[in-house]
Amino acid sequence: MRDDIGLFCPPSLGTTDIRVEVVDVDEFAQAGDAWRDLVSRTAVPNVFMEPAVVLALDRSTGIDIRVLMAWHVTAGDMGGDKPPRLLGVWVVTVGRSPSGLPIRILKSPISKYAYFGAPVVDTEYASAVFTALFDRIALDPKLPKLLLAGDMMDEGPLADALRGALAARGSRAVVIERRKRAKLQSDLTGSSYLGRSLSGNRRRRYQQLRKRLALMGAVTTTSHRSSNEVRSAFEDFLLLEASGWKGKRRSAILNDAKSTAFARAMIADLAEADLVAIHALRLDGRAIAMSVELRSGAACFAWRISFDESLRQFAPGILLLHEVTVALLDDRSIVVTDSCNHRDVGFVADCWAERLSIVDLLIDTRPARAAMIETVGGAERLRRRARENAKSLYKAAKRWGASVYKGHARGS
Incomplete structure (x- = not known):
């Protein structure tokens, strides 16, 4: 009408x-x-x-x-x-x-x-x-x-x-x-950008974490752009997200039927137009961190990222973010990437220096x-x-509860 x-x-x-x-x-x-x-x-x-x-x-x-x-x-x-x-x-x-x-x-x-x-x-x-x-x-x-x-x-x-x-x-x-929230916008190459945004100590720390992770199996990064690859990878992403804290708090996409239907349809249709990329950090082929980037014109939107929280000591989400940062900056058809974060906090904000008002x-x-x-x-x-x-108040109560539990544990 x-x-x-x-x-x-x-x-x-x-x-x-x-x-x-x-x-x-x-x-x-x-x-x-x-x-x-x-x-x-x-x-x-x-x-x-x-x-x-x-x-x-x-x-x-x-x-x-x-x-x-x-x-x-x-x-x-x-x-x-x-x-x-x-x-x-x-x-x-x-x-x-x-x-x-x-x-x-x-x-x-x-x-x-x-x-x-x-x-x-x-x-x-x-x-x-x-x-x-x-x-x-x-x-x-x-x-x-x-x-x-x-x-x-x-x-x-x-x-x-x-x-x-x-x-x-x-x-x-x-x-x-x-x-304000983080955005990625630079004329530098990806590797040069990371060299500037990360201190020497942080770069060495993440290199060590990747080496420790590699002791558990083969660590690889994959990128998915074709329609069939994107649809398959997105199903892996949904499961990975639901396995973490978002799933426990009932805020993962899979926790709601309408949200799931919307996300699947959106990703499938955008993939048909070559407007989606999914990156994955894999351990022996299993996805342990995944990110979904959406495209429109010369802009990219870092829509969602999730990681295997049982491996959080290896910072798989951050390791993947570094790989994605390099890929985004080395793609000269992308002028700017919006982090899509509501607040200027988190590991993306720590890595990307530019800000969007x-x-x-x-x-x-x-x-x-x-x-x-x-x-x-x-x-x-x-x-x-x-x-x-x-x-x-919720976060304060949670911290207080954790401290009380630790106190009882030490006294027992």
Whole structure:
């Protein structure tokens, strides 16, 4: 189903206008060449808005997904002389506000397994595209007017264009949270990069760990890119992830049937388009650490990594990360790799020196509606603060319990 409203861009674009339409997932999946052309023109690709990802989520979960597509139409295009050009895509869901308030909002990213929410926009027309997208949402009676835009870029030309479009329209956006996370972006070769990011002591330590691991069997690294290889390797990854702490906490993909269906479909469809690579560190052929990297345009996304926790003393996850780092930097078709980590912590953050600035925004697409957005934004910040406090209390209680147990053990 398609629902069109023609929206004209600012007069500075001359005879150009932008038409924004809201389409369903099946129609978006037919974008084909228009989508790939847009990806080649954007400065900020986003694999989580690839049609394969959106279609997999729609079929496995049935959530309410809307796709906003901005088309560039010149005066000649209106007469049907040539097809319009795709200038922007923003995939959002419609649902209740996570803040607990009884209102419906638009949300992006569209899944807890999608770690970047930025729309895919032609860099040359970014300001005009954002203006047209916000106009469409504001004028469409079928769409909520508040947009919770999470995991957005907080720096660079696209972020500047978004802020400029909001200011020009008189629309409000409140910051829910700002943070940084690791990214990999360097002109160095992989081996040179590791030589700089790791101290001499750390390099020697990991070399020793690999040698100790090799005493237990043959240590090899494999890379899987073909469709059949990726599907098979991903099944191994799912089992490896479920065998560790994520499985125990019921947060592994295999712990949820809908998540499993989505992930399998997404990986299979992306693999058909050559947009997935799976790397594995193996001991006598058995995978003891695995990572899944997703591609879109010149950007790579380090989606998931897992390792055999019974071998944690050998740091198999870190050993694999070093191999993957070299492979990513030596692939000159990749400009940047997003770690996809929510926080700037962990062994990926220790290895990768560059940082990506991320922001979660609550946007009111209507002009001058301060009261509503401040209320909803405040409620969302309180919800997140309460969640973080609960996590801190849980970790503190766990540490206390462990110390008590050790004390009893020493006294017995």
